[in-house]
Amino acid sequence: MDAQIGDKVRLKSGTNQGVRGVIEKVQSTKLSVRLAESGGLVRVPRSAVTNFSLAARKAWERMPQRRVGRPKGTSTTDRVSVTLRIDRELWEQFKEAESSGQIKDRTATINAWFADQLSELANQSRRKASD
Numbered sequence: 001m002d003a004q005i006g007d008k009v010r011l012k013s014g015t016n017q018g019v020r021g022v023i024e025k026v027q028s029t030k031l032s033v034r035l036a037e038s039g040g041l042v043r044v045p046r047s048a049v050t051n052f053s054l055a056a057r058k059a060w061e062r063m064p065q066r067r068v069g070r071p072k073g074t075s076t077t078d079r080v081s082v083t084l085r086i087d088r089e090l091w092e093q094f095k096e097a098e099s100s101g102q103i104k105d106r107t108a109t110i111n112a113w114f115a116d117q118l119s120e121l122a123n124q125s126r127r128k129a130s131d
Contacts, residue, residue, distance in 0.1 A: 002026070003046060007053035009033060016042060023051075079107075 003009075007023045009031075016035060021042075025032035030043050086094075097103045 003031060003049075003051055003054055007051050009049040009051050009053075011042075011044060012048050012050060014044070014048065023049075 003023055003026050005023055005026060008020065009023060010020050011017055011033065019035050019037055021033040021035045023031050024034045024041065029045060031046055031049060032041055032043050033049065034041055094103070098106065103109045
């Protein structure tokens with residue numbers, strides 16, 4: 001399996017280290033990458049990129065039946081993947097807060113919000129039971 005035109009990559013070294021882009025041309029030893037930020041085109045050795053699309057293709061080939069996330073047993077925490085339907089306007093507000101740095105970690109933030117609300121519900125139930 002090899003790099004393909006259209007693959008999303010991140011440059012590992014040089015003046016554009018850390019910049020993301022898309023492969024526009026694949027040559028024997030070099031790749032032409034269109035930079036996402038500037039739109040410029042750079043030629044880099046194949047070893048100078050992290051190829052996200054190639055990684056996804058390899059993962060899909062190895063585990064096509066796996067729905068989402070990492071293979072079972074590889075995580076250090078016990079989590080489940082959940083699909084939620086959230087109002088579009090609310091989700092846009094959430095993404096804005098994330099972009100501005102108010103939300104640094106989606107998972108930790110949502111876990112904390114759920115924990116706070118569940119704790120509040122438990123407190124309400126205890127108050128009602130004691131009345």
